[in-house]
Amino acid sequence: MSEFNNRIIAQRDALKIVNGSELFVEPLLSLTEKAIDRWSRNNKVDAQDSIIILLKSMSGTLFFLANRSQEQVTEDYRELSKKVDKQLSDLELELANKAFQRSSR
Template identity: 55%
Template sequence: MSEFNNRISAQRKILYMVNSRAWQEELFSLASKAIDRWLIKNQLDSTCRLAVLVREAGAKLFFLANKSQEQVTEDYAMLVSEVAALSEAIQRELKCPS
């Protein structure tokens, strides 16, 4: 259960950070379709650093969701730390003037 809570916490943290900036439309989830919609609605280039970081975080969290029932392995722990690093990179990117 703690892996689930940690994953959900990481998703919420990333969504909160992204949505702390005033957008035309908020990012509602880290699912691929939601990210696509957010990019289009906010006229963001899909290759901009923020978009790339958010997509990567979403993909890693999706992978973790599918592995959450397995025993915590070294690979799982590495992915968790990668998500944390992505979260920090997203936060830094959001501090840059747009």
């Protein structure tokens, strides 16, 4: 159950980071690839933008963790959890940079 909660918390954290940035008109509702694609189109964020790449990478990592959560917690699982934490930090930094760039214009 703890692994499940960790994945849910990580997803919520990612959504809070993106939606809390106030850089986008439409909020991101989910970390599925379709939701990210729709969000990027509606907010006119290029598919090759670093935010989209980070979100899709995080989506893939969380999907992999979801499939691993049924197994005994292994070193691989712990490493993937650390990767998600790094991705969240990278996302926060990238959005802060974008906010700074917008305010500098």
